[in-house]
Each structure stands twice: as C-alpha cells, then as structure tokens.
Amino acid sequence: MDMPELQGYSGIVRKLLEQENISIGDEIEIISDGRKYRGILMARYELADPNYITLKLSNGYNIGIRVAENTSISKISAGAKPMFMRPPKPQTLSGLPNVIIISTGGTIASRVEYRTGAVRPALNADDLLAIVPELVEIAKIDTEVLYSLFSENVQVQHWIGMAEAVDHFIHKGVDGVVLTHGTDTMGYTAAALSFALQKPPVPIVLVGAQRSSDRPSSDAATNLIAAVATAAKAPFGEVVVAMHKWHSDDIIALHRGTRVIKLHTSSRDAFRSVNSRPIAYYQHGELKVVANDLNPRGSNNYTYKPKFDERAFLVKFFPSMKPDILSILADSGIRGFIIEGTGLGHVSSDWVPIIRELTERGIFVGMTSQCKFGRVNMNVYDTGRDLLKAGVVPLDDMLSEVALVKLMWTLGNLGEGAGLEEIKKLMLMNIAGEIYSRSLPNTDSW
Amino acid sequence: MDMPELQGYSGIVRKLLEQENISIGDEIEIISDGRKYRGILMARYELADPNYITLKLSNGYNIGIRVAENTSISKISAGAKPMFMRPPKPQTLSGLPNVIIISTGGTIASRVEYRTGAVRPALNADDLLAIVPELVEIAKIDTEVLYSLFSENVQVQHWIGMAEAVDHFIHKGVDGVVLTHGTDTMGYTAAALSFALQKPPVPIVLVGAQRSSDRPSSDAATNLIAAVATAAKAPFGEVVVAMHKWHSDDIIALHRGTRVIKLHTSSRDAFRSVNSRPIAYYQHGELKVVANDLNPRGSNNYTYKPKFDERAFLVKFFPSMKPDILSILADSGIRGFIIEGTGLGHVSSDWVPIIRELTERGIFVGMTSQCKFGRVNMNVYDTGRDLLKAGVVPLDDMLSEVALVKLMWTLGNLGEGAGLEEIKKLMLMNIAGEIYSRSLPNTDSW
Numbered sequence: 062m063d064m065p066e067l068q069g070y071s072g073i074v075r076k077l078l079e080q081e082n083i084s085i086g087d088e089i090e091i092i093s094d095g096r097k098y099r100g101i102l103m104a105r106y107e108l109a110d111p112n113y114i115t116l117k118l119s120n121g122y123n124i125g126i127r128v129a130e131n132t133s134i135s136k137i138s139a140g141a142k143p144m145f146m147r148p149p150k151p152q153t154l155s156g157l158p159n160v161i162i163i164s165t166g167g168t169i170a171s172r173v174e175y176r177t178g179a180v181r182p183a184l185n186a187d188d189l190l191a192i193v194p195e196l197v198e199i200a201k202i203d204t205e206v207l208y209s210l211f212s213e214n215v216q217v218q219h220w221i222g223m224a225e226a227v228d229h230f231i232h233k234g235v236d237g238v239v240l241t242h243g244t245d246t247m248g249y250t251a252a253a254l255s256f257a258l259q260k261p262p263v264p265i266v267l268v269g270a271q272r273s274s275d276r277p278s279s280d281a282a283t284n285l286i287a288a289v290a291t292a293a294k295a296p297f298g299e300v301v302v303a304m305h306k307w308h309s310d311d312i313i314a315l316h317r318g319t320r321v322i323k324l325h326t327s328s329r330d331a332f333r334s335v336n337s338r339p340i341a342y343y344q345h346g347e348l349k350v351v352a353n354d355l356n357p358r359g360s361n362n363y364t365y366k367p368k369f370d371e372r373a374f375l376v377k378f379f380p381s382m383k384p385d386i387l388s389i390l391a392d393s394g395i396r397g398f399i400i401e402g403t404g405l406g407h408v409s410s411d412w413v414p415i416i417r418e419l420t421e422r423g424i425f426v427g428m429t430s431q432c433k434f435g436r437v438n439m440n441v442y443d444t445g446r447d448l449l450k451a452g453v454v455p456l457d458d459m460l461s462e463v464a465l466v467k468l469m470w471t472l473g474n475l476g477e478g479a480g481l482e483e484i485k486k487l488m489l490m491n492i493a494g495e496i497y498s499r500s501l502p503n504t505d506s507w
Numbered sequence: 508m509d510m511p512e513l514q515g516y517s518g519i520v521r522k523l524l525e526q527e528n529i530s531i532g533d534e535i536e537i538i539s540d541g542r543k544y545r546g547i548l549m550a551r552y553e554l555a556d557p558n559y560i561t562l563k564l565s566n567g568y569n570i571g572i573r574v575a576e577n578t579s580i581s582k583i584s585a586g587a588k589p590m591f592m593r594p595p596k597p598q599t600l601s602g603l604p605n606v607i608i609i610s611t612g613g614t615i616a617s618r619v620e621y622r623t624g625a626v627r628p629a630l631n632a633d634d635l636l637a638i639v640p641e642l643v644e645i646a647k648i649d650t651e652v653l654y655s656l657f658s659e660n661v662q663v664q665h666w667i668g669m670a671e672a673v674d675h676f677i678h679k680g681v682d683g684v685v686l687t688h689g690t691d692t693m694g695y696t697a698a699a700l701s702f703a704l705q706k707p708p709v710p711i712v713l714v715g716a717q718r719s720s721d722r723p724s725s726d727a728a729t730n731l732i733a734a735v736a737t738a739a740k741a742p743f744g745e746v747v748v749a750m751h752k753w754h755s756d757d758i759i760a761l762h763r764g765t766r767v768i769k770l771h772t773s774s775r776d777a778f779r780s781v782n783s784r785p786i787a788y789y790q791h792g793e794l795k796v797v798a799n800d801l802n803p804r805g806s807n808n809y810t811y812k813p814k815f816d817e818r819a820f821l822v823k824f825f826p827s828m829k830p831d832i833l834s835i836l837a838d839s840g841i842r843g844f845i846i847e848g849t850g851l852g853h854v855s856s857d858w859v860p861i862i863r864e865l866t867e868r869g870i871f872v873g874m875t876s877q878c879k880f881g882r883v884n885m886n887v888y889d890t891g892r893d894l895l896k897a898g899v900v901p902l903d904d905m906l907s908e909v910a911l912v913k914l915m916w917t918l919g920n921l922g923e924g925a926g927l928e929e930i931k932k933l934m935l936m937n938i939a940g941e942i943y944s945r946s947l948p949n950t951d952s953w
Contacts, residue, residue: 410659
C-alpha cells in the first residue's frame with residue numbers, strides 16, 4: 062500500500078485517530094459539542110484545515126467536523142474496502158435487442174478512491190455491467206472502451222471519434238447505442254453528435270452520473286438502466302441525454318441532444334431541457350414518449366457528417382467589455398463568433414462598428430442570449446436593429462453552447478471557402494431540433 | 508409628420524392597405540386561410556419580408572400574418588395615437604414616506620413608437636408617475652432623471668453615477684430609493700450597487716419591465732408599485748430587484764441584489780434568485796419578508812465604496828477553447844479573470860500551465876460555474892485540484908456575473924498595488940450576501 066492509513070490528517074486530530082486505532086474507511090462515531098455523528102472516515106485533501114475530520118454519512122454526503130477539546134471519537138467497525146463483484150458472464154438471452162455501451166469516461170465510469178477521497182475514472186463498460194447486473198435482462202450488451210476522459214477534457218477531436226465509433230456500430234447493426242460521458246460537457250457532446258449523426262436509425266443515448274457509482278446516493282445505476290432501455294426499445298432514432306428528472310430515482314428524463322444543458326453543479330437533476338420539454342421519460346420500466354416530431358427508429362434518412370472546425374469562438378458579453386477582443390481573435394484565424402448577448406440579443410452600441418468590420422471581412426457573427434431561456438429578437442430595440450444592420454445573425458431560440466457547436470460543425474462541413482450567406486443559411490436551418498422558427502409567443506409558461 | 512403612413516410596407520401588401528385607406532395605428536381585420544385576425548396595424552422593420560402584415564393583438568402581442576391571394580383586409584376604426592395623460596399634480600399626503608425614483612432608462616421608462624413598432628426610451632420618472640397614479644397614495648414621491656439608457660449600454664461609470672446619486676439622496680434623508688433600469692443588465696447593476704452601497708439605512712430597489720408601459724400585458728405598473736411600496740415601507744436596508752415572481756400580476760419578488768439574474772429573454776417572470784430565495788414578496792399591498800439575515804432599516808453600518816476597476820474579464824470556457832486568450836488579455840492590462848468553468852469548476856487540463864503563469868504574475872483567476880445553480884468544488888476531481896495548485900480561487904456559490912462585478916469592485920477598492928492574497932481574501936469575504944460559506948449540501952432541492 063503506497064498511501065498512509067490516515068492521509069490528510071496531521072497534528073492533534075491524527076493523534077486522536079491513532080489512539081483509537083482508526084484507519085480511513087473505518088466506521089466511526091464522533092461526539093462534538095453535544096452532537097453525535099456516525100459515518101465512514103474519509104481521507105482528506107492535503108492542504109485542508111488540519112482541525113477537521115471528514116466523514117461520509119449514510120446518506121452519501123461528506124461533512125467536515127471540527128475537532129475541539131471536548132470532541133470524542135470512537136471506532137464502530139473496521140472498514141471493508143468496497144469491491145466491485147463481477148457477476149457470472151451473462152447467458153445471452155435470445156431475442157433481446159443488441160445494445161453497445163461505449164465508455165468515454167466521467168463520473169459514471171469512476172469510483173471514489175478511498176485513500177484520497179477523490180473521484181477517479183476507473184471503470185470500463187464491463188465494470189458498469191458488473192455493478193448494474195439488471196442490464197443483462199434488458200438487452201444483449203456489448204461494451205467498448207473508447208476514452209477514459211473527464212469531460213472537461215473532451216475536445217472536438219473526441220466528438221469526431223465518438224461519432225465514428227457510433228457510426229461503426231450503427232453499420233454493424235446494433236439496436237441502440239449508449240455512450241457514458243462525464244456530465245460537465247455532455248450537453249456540448251450531445252449537440253455535436255446530433256449534428257454529426259442526423260436522423261440515425263437507432264437511439265443514441267448519452268448518459269452520465271452526478272455521483273460516482275460506489276456512493277449510496279449514486280444516480281449511475283438508475284440513469285444507466287434508463288439509457289440502456291431507451292437504446293434497446295425506444296421507437297425513435299434520436300440523440301438524447303438520459304439523466305434524473307427529479308432528485309428522486311423514479312423518473313429519468315430523455316432530453317433532446319440539442320436542447321439540454323447542465324444547470325446545476327451537483328444536483329442529481331442537474332440537466333434541463335431549455336425552450337423545449339424532454340422528448341421522453343423512463344419510469345417503472347416503461348418508456349413514455351411525449352414529443353411527436355421524432356425521427357422513427359429504422360428510418361432511412363440517416364446522414365453521417367462528422368466534420369467540425371474548431372475556429373469558432375463563444376464570447377459572453379458583460380458591461381464595459383471592450384470589443385477589441387473580437388478583432389484580435391479574428392486576426393488569429395477565428396472564422397466565426399457566437400456572442401452571448403444580454404436580453405433579447407444585445408451588446409453595447411460601441412460594439413457595432415467592430416462587428417460590421419468583422420462581417421465585412423466574411424467572419425460570421427451569431428447572437429444568442431445569456432438568459433438561456435427564451436429567444437433572441439433583435440427587432441424590438443434600436444441596439445438590436447443596429448446589430449442586424451451590421452450583419453449579426455440572430456439565432457432564435459438556440460442555446461449558446463449549441464450554437465457554438467453548430468457553428469463549428471457548419472464551418473467544418475462547408476469548408477474553407479464558405480461565404481457568409483451559406484453559413485447563415487445553414488445556421489438558421491433546423492438540423493436536429495436545435496432551432497424552432499418563430500411562432501406565436503408563449504413566453505409566460507417556460 | 509416625417510414618417511410615411513405605411514412605413515415598412517411595400518408591393519402588393521402596401522397596395523391592399525392603401526385601397527382600404529388604412530394607416531399604421533388603425534384597427535383592422537384580416538381574414539387569411541379561413542382564420543380571422545383583429546388588431547392594430549403596426550409599422551414594420553424595413554428589411555423584413557414584404558409579404559407580411561404585423562398586427563398588435565388585444566393581448567399585447569405582435570403577430571406577423573402572411574398575405575396570400577385569398578387574404579382580405581378591412582378597416583375597423585381609425586387609430587387614435589396613444590397619449591400619456593398627466594394627472595393633476597398630486598397633493599402631498601402628509602405622513603407618507605419620502606421616496607425618490609431615479610430614472611436610468613430601459614423598457615420601464617420607454618414606450619412603443621407607433622410609427623416604427625419599436626420601443627424607445629422616452630418616459631422620465633414624472634411620466635411613470637402619470638401612468639401609475641396609485642403611487643401617490645403609497646409615498647411622497649420625488650423624481651430624478653439620471654440617465655436614459657438601454658441597459659446593454661450601461662457601463663461601469665454608470666454604476667458609479669448611480670451609486671453617487673443614491674448616496675446623495677440617502678444623505679438628503681429619503682426613506683427609500685427606486686431606480687428604474689433596463690432589464691438586460693439590471694442584475695449586474697444590482698450587484699454593483701450592493702458592493703458600492705453596503706448596509707444602507709434605507710431600501711434601494713431596482714425595478715424594470717419586460718413589456719413597455721403602453722402594452723396591455725405590461726408589467727411596468729405592478730413592478731413599480733411593488734418597488735415604491737418596498738422602498739417606502741420595507742423594514743430592511745438592502746439593495747433588491749423588484750420583478751414579477753410568476754407570469755401573473757399577483758406576486759412581485761424582491762430579489763437580493765447579489766443573487767439575481769435574468770433567466771428568460773422575454774417572460775414577465777424572467778428574473779430568478781440563484782442559490783437563494785427572494786428576500787421578500789409583495790402581494791395584495793403587503794410586503795412579506797422571508798429572509799432573516801437582513802440589514803435593518805436605519806442601521807448605522809452604512810458604508811459607501813463606489814470605486815470599480817474595469818480591468819477584469821469574464822471568460823466562458825468551452826470544449827477545445829485555447830487558453831492563449833488569457834495571456835493576450837493579461838498583456839493588454841487585465842488584472843483579473845473570472846473563468847466560468849464547467850460543472851464543479853473545471854477547464855481542460857491544458858489550461859493549467861497558462862493559469863499558473865498568470866497567478867505567478869500576480870493576476871487574479873477566480874472560478875465560477877456555467878451551470879449557474881450550485882457551487883464550485885474543486886476538491887473532487889483531479890482537474891480541480893490541479894487548478895487549485897495553479898492558484899485558481901474557487902468562488903463557492905457566487906454567480907459568474909456577480910463575481911465579475913465584485914472583482915471590478917475589489918480591484919477598484921484595493922488599488923493598483925494590491926497583492927493576490929489581499930484580492931483573494933476580499934473576493935471570498937461575504938460583503939452583501941453574494942457568497943455563502945460551505946454548509947451541509949442540500950443540492951437536491953434547488
């Protein structure tokens with residue numbers, strides 16, 4: 062063992078723990094200031110305040126307890142290190158749909174490292190199957206480890222790699238595809254796959270977890286079951302994200318890949334469909350489809366377009382922000398901008414001349430709103446009209462993140478010589494449910 | 508009259524309108540494809556599709572109706588131009604609190620220009636009083652026109668100007684201050700005033716409108732009444748934002764100035780408190796205070812610190828984004844960054860070396876999350892820990908927008924020579940409810 066038994070503990074606190082013969086992973090009881098705490102002793106981050114003990118409570122949360130003079134600590138039981146048991150190799154149940162689980166990394170494919178308290182990518186798709194043996198009753202499952210990435214490290218080349226892998230398995234004839242993915246950038250990847258794999262013949266389901274699979278409060282198993290069931294049985298061929306709808310385990314939402322963002326850092330129901338409802342829900346073993354504009358499973362309209370050009374840039378506007386940054390980026394080779402403006406799609410008036418200069422140079426400038434919900438409308442106020450005249454393209458109700466991904470995809474597919482009109486036309490064309498044309502506003506029920 | 512009677516209409520549509528002797532502002536009826544529409548003919552934006560007619564319906568919404576061969580148009584009544592009637596100068600009701608309404612612009616202080624269909628800033632604080640005569644029963648009101656700005660044009664110097672004006676009226680002894688403000692950047696301004704005017708002796712209420720005051724669906728009057736009542740009577744001295752809680756008129760939420768963002772482009776209930784509830788609600792003429800950590804009205808702790816330094820920059824991270832932009836901005840004089848990272852506060856690993864370089868040069872780098880809800884926690888994953896070691900300061904549950912404003916304020920107040928430790932200390936100190944120290948997480952009920 063290369064890690065000390067009490068990593069992260071020093072001084073008086075360490076002495077107290079040693080006196081009681083306590084190691085990380087043991088169940089202990091702490092009485093401090095008249096309050097009693099019971100849980101698993103966790104390792105701590107080296108730079109943390111040395112006067113605290115970190116306990117994992119039975120609800121899965123970690124708390125820090127300050128050790129004072131009157132604090133008593135006792136050991137309840139020695140910790141058994143968590144283990145992942147492999148089930149016996151499942152007998153293939155004949156007649157079940159074929160689902161491929163492609164593992165790319167993230168919390169759903171990770172475990173808490175008990176020596177450090179940190180979460181590390183560790184599990185491959187096989188391990189996931191071992192943790193959630195129910196899956197073998199839903200589908201005949203094959204697994205493929207494509208990447209082992211925390212999703213903040215997912216880059217455009219990984220979108221292309223994922224699209225290639227999915228396309229490969231579609232051509233091999235699977236009935237559905239599941240990709241495990243870190244939650245941080247899962248929305249961006251879902252949008253990228255929606256543009257790269259249009260109207261696929263089978264469901265393509267991205268799934269993640271907000272809590273790692275060895276925590277009691279983990280959402281990994283319930284999300285994964287819903288994802289596999291959707292991939293196996295859903296009547297649609299769409300790119301979707303499967304995540305908890307509520308904080309409870311009973312409903313998993315299937316979000317359209319171009320409408321979903323992570324809107325909470327840590328809650329199990331962090332993912333939300335924006336300007337749109339989820340297209341389906343998975344509850345009590347049943348998939349309930351609620352959208353009526355879906356590409357049917359088995360359709361012949363599948364288009365595979367996995368090209369992306371990274372030379373697109375998302376700029377979030379803020380008061381007193383200088384527009385020079387746009388020129389600097391354009392000079393460095395950026396071919397198009399998505400500006401996350403205020404309200405209906407505004408930036409301050411002193412941006413107008415520089416934006417006009419950019420569009421005259423053939424650089425695309427699209428507008429979304431930092432409000433996230435609702436749609437841009439640049440005809441209402443003077444600033445919006447001035448920006449329109451300067452060549453800004455209002456991107457209706459597209460999410461900023463999705464607009465950026467779509468711009469990378471548009472630039473990649475149209476190639477180097479593409480003109481502004483061509484880019485604009487494709488950006489405003491609905492490819493995968495990412496942009497809805499203006500209808501009678503019903504903005505008071507979002 | 509310098510505008511034509513049918514501005515924005517050309518070709519066949521214009522001819523049809525001329526045949527019926529219809530002008531902009533007239534009430535008309537259109538029958539098209541078997542559907543009947545009735546409303547006010549609106550002027551149109553010159554570059555719009557010439558085959559459409561824009562009607563303002565009785566619910567206040569504008570719709571575009573396509574004119575086809577079978578379309579019939581008839582005039583119902585000639586339009587009377589809308590007028591704002593001044594009420595007789597209100598008799599001062601003795602015993603009422605003194606409230607100053609400072610007008611800075613925005614939709615709440617604007618009207619639809621019937622010639623162009625556009626919204627223009629036009630009303631001053633006196634006009635608002637004329638539109639909402641109920642106000643004179645709530646408070647003795649004085650008015651001051653400070654700016655007439657669409658809020659996307661509000662800059663740091665305007666925050667300072669507003670702080671100066673509010674401070675002036677506080678010293679004159681008003682019982683409360685109302686600032687009318689465009690909604691686009693009202694959240695940023697509310698944060699700025701929260702830091703510049705700490706623990707004020709009276710309520711400072713920012714108020715806006717999502718629909719201009721001459722539209723039937725306008726929220727201007729109800730928001731303004733709640734704002735004036737709060738300024739006049741609230742038992743707290745806090746900077747708050749008064750906007751609709753629901754789409755209906757019955758409840759106005761009073762959001763803490765450092766916790767509020769515009770989360771919908773156009774809905775009347777666009778404003779939300781993030782990681783916090785509103786501190787009070789105004790309903791049926793009553794103010795219900797729900798927060799229990801408020802600075803009481805009349806407290807002696809007022810601190811006036813209106814300095815801001817614009818050399819702070821907000822960067823929203825996205826996949827494949829290159830970190831060079833940070834160095835370029837730092838070389839151009841930026842003193843600090845707020846990075847809106849993914850999830851718990853991450854950017855891709857290849858950012859770490861450049862961030863370390865920046866912090867070693869004394870440039871502040873703070874981390875917030877693009878998830879908006881929840882808090883950053885950089886101890887969970889490797890990337891977070893690497894960023895911490897590189898000197899990134901995790902900004903807990905602060906909104907990105909508020910963190911940027913606070914960084915401008917911190918840099919302004921500490922001055923040129925400020926060291927990183929000093930900046931970090933102030934950024935992590937709770938000044939106006941913008942940052943809550945870590946407590947037992949309750950992330951599943953956001």
